Amino acid sequence: xxxxxxxxxxxxxxxxxxxxxxxxxxxxxxxxxxxxxxxxxxxxxxxxxxxxxxxxxxxxxxxxxxxxxxxxxxxxxxxxxxxxxxxxxxxxxxxxx
Numbered sequence: 815x816x817x818x819x820x821x822x823x824x825x826x827x828x829x830x831x832x833x834x835x836x837x838x839x840x841x842x843x844x845x846x847x848x849x850x851x852x853x854x855x856x857x858x859x860x861x862x863x864x865x866x867x868x869x870x871x872x873x874x875x876x877x878x879x880x881x882x883x884x885x886x887x888x889x890x891x892x893x894x895x896x897x898x899x900x901x902x903x904x905x906x907x908x909x910x911x
Contacts, residue, residue, distance in 0.1 A: 823858055835860035849873055866899070 826837040839856035850872040857865045872888060874881040 825856060826858075 823837050825839045826832060832838060837858045842854040844852045844854075850870070852871075853869040855867045857867050859865075870888075872884070874884055
């Protein structure tokens with residue numbers, strides 16, 4: 815299998831993480847022992863599209879109803895996060911006086 819090499823970005827890790835025609839940054843890790851962990855990686859495709867990849871691990875309580883509430887809260891907050899990030903790139907609406 816041969817592919818055309820792509821140029822590394824300024825933030826690229828420049829190692830084995832760059833593969834399959836994409837470039838990946840070093841991981842940014844937020845670790846809260848006993849509570850959770852988040853890992854963020856910046857990714858760029860060979861076509862230039864940029865993405866953020868987030869892996870999240872959160873400790874769930876033992877009681878099933880409470881664990882389901884935790885999951886529901888996380889889904890709600892994730893939806894808000896993705897929406898906020900997507901809207902951040904849109905131009906502000908023109909003001910009408």
